[in-house]
Amino acid sequence: MRRVAHRTRLYSSSVVLTAAAMALAACSSTGSTAGSSGSTSSGANVSGSAFQAQHKGGTLTMLANGGGGTLDPQINYTNTFWQLYQNTYDGLLKFRRGVSGAASEEVVPDLATAMPKVTNSRKTYTFTLRKGIKFSNGSPVTVDDVLATFQRLFKVSSPTAGSWYAQIVGADACLKTPATCTLKGGVVVNPKTNEVQFNLTSPNPEFKYQLAVPFTVILPKSAPAKDAGDTPIPTTGPYKFVSYDPSSELVMVRNPYFHEWSHAAQPQGYPDKMIYKFTLDAEAEVSAVENGSADWMFDPPPADRLNEIGTKYPKQVHINPQLAFWYVPMNVNIPPFNNVKARQAVNWAIDRAAVVSLYGGTKVGSPVCTILPPNFPGHADSCQYTKGGGTTWKAPDVAKAKKLVEESGTKGQQVTIVSQSDSVNKSIGEYLQSVLTEIGYKASLKTLSENIEFTYIQNTKHKVQISLTQWYEDYPAASDFLNVLLGCSDFHPGSDSSVNIAGFCDKSIDAKMQTAEALMGTNPDAGNKMWGQIDQDIMKLAPVAPLFTPNLVDFVSSRVGNYVYSNVFFMNQDQLWVK
């Protein structure tokens, strides 16, 4: 079991380019996501309670097995630091903070006074910037800073600049020559009215989410037009970075210029100081949290310590569902999985319960049969490949799988599974190898370092037949799974950036996806229903075998209180009580 340390997923431009209009309220209306289901989430905060001054103060000590790379929020794309940016930086919009469950998926105004006015056939978004907010260096936040931030996004080649933000008018020129990026006509600011206007080339139903992630936090216009690296950039949130050594520690203290302007977007934090140490391995981190020398560990507790912490420290363990799934893409363009019966056979043969065992047990993962995880917008209960039928996972049907392999005429073929080489991935990979052997293939396993596996399996040049990988949401929209992972426009033969790993391209399903996206703009409920049906249509053709949806285990020290878990950016570190 492990937590994804790096957001390796690259969002496809096609999602944005093909997206139809979506009303701004679309996603929040679908929020049926479960809240914290921690075994002992005694401090779970679902409603976002008022600040409790008696708990203010103290030093929160956090641990991770290594720094998260650059501290620059417009470049860093790791969960390690995206979590930190929530209490240090602010965008015009933000995912609601200080609350758990579905409420944490709601986008609320942050540095903007209100949600934007959307006009011009959903191609123009107008915000008004709050007044009286200062950066941690004392300079005021102005609309010029907003403009400079979006220009800088292209100047520093932010990871998703070409996909998420390519629809801003003038972005094409910025992508061609980042150094001279102006976004003229795309981001228009008015210092007198404090208004900021975004003009898009076409409607983008996910634009509000893309304005609520760390890539678009507002930075001072004096921020360097290059990766700031280990040098902190002034912040607007309740904390500021004072020092960062990736091999040692990161220190944050209160931002003296912060005042709470929106409790929903950026509540005041509790600890006076936060220290993030990067020197221990996961085993040592567990011991440190157990003995109270640290308050929380970023890394998942090692599998052989799970039972110990669950038994001895149950009140300090919080388990939360993640909007993600582990799955097995099968290359539909090369043998044997260019045969639909072979793909269906794999789906029938895999025992999802066994895979959950290998991942760490029933508390840290749940079997899934669909691509959209449970409680995700658009998800509909369905299980096409379970013994005895039904809508939930029961058991594999190996006999049926063997029969399908026979019928497909692929029996005896060589199949190589590619997985990452860490213990959990390798373990599941070995299980898959065992299953494929059992149903009639000559299966072998190739394990690769996690640094290269994800790009390796995407590139058709490597002729990967079947692999093991994971997908975690960027934000709660069904297209972030179905369209990105299985849309025709995300299949790029010969490229390392082809997240449609299965190479699946079904024109009729693709057309349905376009319709669903368009529907999301006018009728989100109907749109999500359609996404659920598309999920089932895809599973009939079985380009992937969904395995399970993982849960996140947070282990905190005994003195920690007020545990709050956001579905989007995980535990709210600054809301923890250490006093």
Place this chain on the structure above:
Amino acid sequence: MLANRAALVALIILVIIVLVSLLAPLYASHVAHTNPFTSNVQGSIVVDGKKVDVMQQSATGLGVTPIGPTWHSRYFLGADGQGRDVMARVLYGGRVSLLIGSVSAAICCFVATALGIIAGYMGGLVDGILSRLFDVVWAFPVYLLAICLSIVLLTSTLTIGPISIGSGSLALPIAIISVIYVPYVARPIRAQVKSLRERMFIQAARSVGSSNWRIIRRDVLPNVLPSVIVYFPIMMALNILIAASLSFLGVGVQPPRAAWGTIINDGLPLLYTRPLVSLAPGVMIALTCVALNLLGDSLRDALDPGSKVRVGS
């Protein structure tokens, strides 16, 4: 040699290890009744009349722990993370580790002897080129070189002329390990041959018109052979260690094949709860390597008591 008790004990240990490793298939099928290469995550066995899950879910639901040693025929040393019988895998692992160690040692000694003799006997430019080649290979940190080669070759097939080695093939770690220790053996052989070349019997052979090939075959080779024989068990021990290290690092023998290094690696996430998964193959590696080293020392004493073959660089 038989007078050397340590060598005798070493030989006995080695023979036992080789024998039990060779008998692994019989143990798996007739004693443990298991296939040590397939997962058994959802399986169960009967121990002392009670049905027990091979992979045991904790009471809290957090964590799944493989069954520990039963000290019975099935799961004698417990199960690994895939629910496989550790004892059966350790025995199978011995076959693979011993095979890699012995074959790579044989290839390494053969190539090193040939190159050492050529370099030492020919001298001049040939010696210069070969010696620099040895220096280059030797200058690389052994493990780093092996890991780099392994990572590159694991993602593609290695093709040398008509020979093609697939990424999952055992021939891959054998080829890698054979290459990296060639200078280790070749350099002392070269030095020995350089010394031999100046000896009277070689000069005499030259003066009567013997060809280089004949001199090498009839006069040089018999003189360096004892050194090579002494080197063989030492190289085998070294190669078993490096094969285990590479497998431990995930770049040697690939799963689900069992080698002692891969089993140690498999046991790494279980060190806290099931240390035997890693300890058992570790003990086997230690026993085998100590035995081989003792045997090498004894061979040296027996074959060439006057010589002081220096092992190490």
